[in-house]
Amino acid sequence: MNVRHFHRHLQRLLVLALLLLAVPAATALDGRVEKQSFTLPHFTTESGITLKQVRFGYETYGKLNARRDNVVFIAHYFSGSSHAAGRYAEQDAAPGYWDAIIGAGKPIDTDKYFVVSADTLANLNTGDPRVITTGPASREPETGKPYGLGFPVVTPRDFVRVHKALLDTLGVTRLHAVAGPSGGSIQAMEWAVLYPDYVPRVVHAIGPGFRMPAYGVAMLDSWSAPIRLDANWHGGDYYGHPPPLAGLASALKLVRLNSQHFDGVEAQYGKRDTTAKQDPSARMTDQPAIVSALDALSRQRAVTIDANHFLYTSRAYQLFDVEQDLARIKAKILFIPSRSDLLFPPFLSQRAAEKFRAAGKQAEVFVLESESGHLAGLSDIAKAGEAIRRFLAQ
Amino acid sequence: MNVRHFHRHLQRLLVLALLLLAVPAATALDGRVEKQSFTLPHFTTESGITLKQVRFGYETYGKLNARRDNVVFIAHYFSGSSHAAGRYAEQDAAPGYWDAIIGAGKPIDTDKYFVVSADTLANLNTGDPRVITTGPASREPETGKPYGLGFPVVTPRDFVRVHKALLDTLGVTRLHAVAGPSGGSIQAMEWAVLYPDYVPRVVHAIGPGFRMPAYGVAMLDSWSAPIRLDANWHGGDYYGHPPPLAGLASALKLVRLNSQHFDGVEAQYGKRDTTAKQDPSARMTDQPAIVSALDALSRQRAVTIDANHFLYTSRAYQLFDVEQDLARIKAKILFIPSRSDLLFPPFLSQRAAEKFRAAGKQAEVFVLESESGHLAGLSDIAKAGEAIRRFLAQ
Numbered sequence: 001m002n003v004r005h006f007h008r009h010l011q012r013l014l015v016l017a018l019l020l021l022a023v024p025a026a027t028a029l030d031g032r033v034e035k036q037s038f039t040l041p042h043f044t045t046e047s048g049i050t051l052k053q054v055r056f057g058y059e060t061y062g063k064l065n066a067r068r069d070n071v072v073f074i075a076h077y078f079s080g081s082s083h084a085a086g087r088y089a090e091q092d093a094a095p096g097y098w099d100a101i102i103g104a105g106k107p108i109d110t111d112k113y114f115v116v117s118a119d120t121l122a123n124l125n126t127g128d129p130r131v132i133t134t135g136p137a138s139r140e141p142e143t144g145k146p147y148g149l150g151f152p153v154v155t156p157r158d159f160v161r162v163h164k165a166l167l168d169t170l171g172v173t174r175l176h177a178v179a180g181p182s183g184g185s186i187q188a189m190e191w192a193v194l195y196p197d198y199v200p201r202v203v204h205a206i207g208p209g210f211r212m213p214a215y216g217v218a219m220l221d222s223w224s225a226p227i228r229l230d231a232n233w234h235g236g237d238y239y240g241h242p243p244p245l246a247g248l249a250s251a252l253k254l255v256r257l258n259s260q261h262f263d264g265v266e267a268q269y270g271k272r273d274t275t276a277k278q279d280p281s282a283r284m285t286d287q288p289a290i291v292s293a294l295d296a297l298s299r300q301r302a303v304t305i306d307a308n309h310f311l312y313t314s315r316a317y318q319l320f321d322v323e324q325d326l327a328r329i330k331a332k333i334l335f336i337p338s339r340s341d342l343l344f345p346p347f348l349s350q351r352a353a354e355k356f357r358a359a360g361k362q363a364e365v366f367v368l369e370s371e372s373g374h375l376a377g378l379s380d381i382a383k384a385g386e387a388i389r390r391f392l393a394q
Numbered sequence: 395m396n397v398r399h400f401h402r403h404l405q406r407l408l409v410l411a412l413l414l415l416a417v418p419a420a421t422a423l424d425g426r427v428e429k430q431s432f433t434l435p436h437f438t439t440e441s442g443i444t445l446k447q448v449r450f451g452y453e454t455y456g457k458l459n460a461r462r463d464n465v466v467f468i469a470h471y472f473s474g475s476s477h478a479a480g481r482y483a484e485q486d487a488a489p490g491y492w493d494a495i496i497g498a499g500k501p502i503d504t505d506k507y508f509v510v511s512a513d514t515l516a517n518l519n520t521g522d523p524r525v526i527t528t529g530p531a532s533r534e535p536e537t538g539k540p541y542g543l544g545f546p547v548v549t550p551r552d553f554v555r556v557h558k559a560l561l562d563t564l565g566v567t568r569l570h571a572v573a574g575p576s577g578g579s580i581q582a583m584e585w586a587v588l589y590p591d592y593v594p595r596v597v598h599a600i601g602p603g604f605r606m607p608a609y610g611v612a613m614l615d616s617w618s619a620p621i622r623l624d625a626n627w628h629g630g631d632y633y634g635h636p637p638p639l640a641g642l643a644s645a646l647k648l649v650r651l652n653s654q655h656f657d658g659v660e661a662q663y664g665k666r667d668t669t670a671k672q673d674p675s676a677r678m679t680d681q682p683a684i685v686s687a688l689d690a691l692s693r694q695r696a697v698t699i700d701a702n703h704f705l706y707t708s709r710a711y712q713l714f715d716v717e718q719d720l721a722r723i724k725a726k727i728l729f730i731p732s733r734s735d736l737l738f739p740p741f742l743s744q745r746a747a748e749k750f751r752a753a754g755k756q757a758e759v760f761v762l763e764s765e766s767g768h769l770a771g772l773s774d775i776a777k778a779g780e781a782i783r784r785f786l787a788q
Binding site for chain 2: 046047149153155213214215216217218219221222225226229230231236246247250253254257260261262265266268269270280281282283284285287288290291294311312315318319342345347348
């Protein structure tokens with residue numbers, strides 16, 4: 001390499017370095033995704049408690065444009081995380097949960113949009129080394145001990161406010177859209193209410209509309225109940241002791257069941273398993289095939305989840321209600337219910353869209369045709385791909 | 395009163411006495427209902443275990459005709475009992491659960507039909523002095539100790555077989571019909587399969603069709619789970635110790651929730667209770683209004699129910715499957731689903747009816763229009779009254 005070549009090479013490297021600096025959080029390089037973390041020195045919750053050192057994880061895909069306004073924020077679901085798309089490594093078993101619609105050339109096109117996703121406060125997956133969150137399992141900076149139930153009640157609005165601080169730091173001037181499934185759809189709605197001038201588009205997938213219905217409040221309670229019944233829970237004070245895994249597994253089993261539909265479950269578990277060693281017709285301690293299968297899945301999942309984080313997240317969504325704040329919203333909304341959803345049935349989206357239109361605002365409804373129940377918002381989201389692409393282009 | 399008058403009076407009394415003897419179990423005298431009991435000295439369950447002294451309660455309304463073939467058997471639901479109609483005393487707060495359609499001149503007309511209803515094996519309501527049942531809380535005749543989980547697994551078919559023994563003893567030659575809501579609809583189907591020549595009509599209200607769907611199997615498991623999580627349950631061996639009331643209350647809360655619909659719950663609990671002392675947005679230990687309300691109801695209900703009986707009844711219904719036995723059925727079937735049922739949604743009845751017709755048999759479907767979910771099969775059954783009256787007259 002001669003001197004001229006060396007200079008040219010250096011120039012290119014400098015240009016590349018400047019480009020990288022201009023895109024402070026772009027991590028979807030060569031299709032690989034990295035977890036990053038952000039720390040808020042202070043954060044005061046809606047319930048009026050000030051927390052110190054609120055740290056959470058985030059991922060980004062695509063590049064922030066010069067005007068810093070091509071951002072699509074992806075809010076995750078109840079038991080999800082900021083891993084919305086891509087893979088950390090080639091050998092990963094699965095990509096992020098909405099990878100079908102997020103990526104180069106995909107409906108949420110990373111060639112156009114800078115996609116940001118972040119872990120919520122009290123994110124469930126404390127046992128996942130790639131999830132970074134602050135919640136009851138975190139150590140209180142002053143005492144060095146886990147908060148436990150001393151952690152304040154948090155709300156979806158709190159989730160959104162800490163994520164907004166990240167976008168502010170990244171220099172984002174305005175979102176292009178905010179989107180999310182289920183719990184993420186709730187956060188998306190809070191974004192639109194809290195920051196009306198910042199949020200022109202909301203994609204509300206498999207969501208409840210503008211508030212948690214009373215029925216949903218009770219369902220969230222029924223998910224939490226088994227944890228509180230587990231003797232190991234100890235009123236939330238189980239850190240340093242065996243955690244309430246049995247109750248947590250029972251909770252997760254109910255979440256999984258409520259997230260599915262009769263037909264999907266029948267297709268998966270309906271056929272009698274003649275090879276089963278369990279005989280529920282002979283022994284009370286034996287279980288039917290579907291129960292054994294759900295038990296195994298739930299026990300496996302429970303070891304990576306913190307029970308108190310589960311309770312706090314349930315409570316957060318129980319408190320969701322922006323029905324009195326509709327007038328503030330300037331965004332147009334794309335509702336994407338699933339036909340077979342038993343958790344947030346499609347009529348909730350239909351009614352919310354009617355209500356929004358009646359207030360003189362813009363709403364579309366795209367129904368996912370699927371037997372997969374609520375989970376269609378993850379597994380079958382590609383069916384709404386073109387509807388999302390068009391909505392983002394409008 | 396002279397001698398002639400006295401003789402006439404005596405004659406009338408004798409005729410009346412003979413009439414009463416000809417109607418061995420008529421207890422709906424002057425609109426008052428009495429509980430009676432029946433004991434089977436031996437009964438061998440479908441699981442092959444022989445029980446001694448199987449005792450259960452029953453009620454009857456109306457009179458058995460001379461041909462002893464005007465019987466309508468009413469099978470009760472999961473948490474119900476044989477108290478299907480009438481009142482024990484004038485001051486009773488409520489009559490039996492299907493009183494709206496059972497009685498003189500009502501669709502199940504006690505002027506025409508002799509109505510019999512009986513408590514199932516392992517009936518939940520062991521704390522109700524008017525319920526008589528044999529189950530895990532009963533004392534094993536040989537040891538004098540409660541069976542606990544030593545009681546054999548029982549099935550809806552077992553429920554039916556013990557009740558058939560009662561009808562045989564009453565001399566019933568053939569049913570006019572068998573009817574029941576929910577769990578009762580399952581028993582009704584078992585009657586039609588087990589005794590095809592004995593059962594010409596089935597009223598299958600808010601039922602699952604010909605088998606428990608896999609989704610329903612998992613729901614029944616989710617109801618049982620909180621009981622098994624309660625440390626007081628002790629593997630079912632809690633007699634003489636504090637029973638697992640917290641787990642049982644949690645189970646009953648979930649049954650109640652699953653038995654309702656979003657709209658019914660919203661109408662009842664959706665309005666914010668501004669007088670509430672609980673503030674779930676400030677304290678994790680405080681609960682939303684609907685949760686507090688359901689908790690209070692469930693705790694109250696739990697004290698009259700045995701937790702093991704709950705588990706055995708759940709298991710029984712998990713095992714329901716007569717889909718391979720359709721060809722045996724000679725009855726025609728009236729399906730009465732509820733439009734808003736989330737437990738056994740109306741499509742289950744629609745599909746079962748289609749399947750039954752495809753097998754060359756007679757089925758009708760009458761849909762209850764209601765916001766009350768599964769519970770419409772109790773609260774709104776009068777809406778199906780004329781459909782039932784016509785079906786019984788055909």
